[in-house]
Amino acid sequence: MNFLRYISPLRAWRDMRTYIVTRRPHQLGFMGLALALTYVMVVGVIYESKIPPKPYHRDIIYVQQWRADRTDAEIIAQQKIDGVEQTRQANELKRLEAERRAQFKKVNDGLKAYGI
Structure with a gap:
């Protein structure tokens, strides 16, 4: 004390x-x-x-299962069908990349205006 x-x-x-x-x-x-x-x-x-964490969402990826006894003609036919979808996805990806490049170019041009 x-x-x-x-x-x-x-x-x-x-x-x-x-x-x-x-x-x-x-x-x-x-x-x-x-x-x-x-x-x-x-x-x-x-x-x-105090912010609650984001809830967990499963990211499930489904795959196709192919028969083992498929003929070459069936495989080629399926590839032609899938090729159209792959081409569409590739074009969409290129479009998104071009948009992203344009956004970065706009930012870069703005920085160049300041001499950075």
């Missing part, structure tokens, strides 16, 4: 005030900035901890 008699809020306030008064203005600015950033990070962590 002897230790507790030296602790008082008034002494703590005086000590803090003395510390702040003896600091230079730029040190106080950096101290305020450090306190603000620390506060933002702590509040951010608390906020993020």
Whole structure:
């Protein structure tokens, strides 16, 4: 109990005030900035901890099972049918890639305007 008699809020306030008064203005600015950033990070962590996690969704991939006794003609016929779909998917992918390239080009041109 002897230790507790030296602790008082008034002494703590005086000590803090003395510390702040003896600091230079730029040190106080950096101290305020450090306190603000620390506060933002702590509040951010608390906020993020309250967000529920995304629910798990299964990513099921279905595959076709082929008979082992198929003839070459059946295989070629199926490849022709599948070739149309593959061509369509490839064209769609090329279109999406071209759109993405155009987006990046727009950003790059904007940065070049600033000299970056």
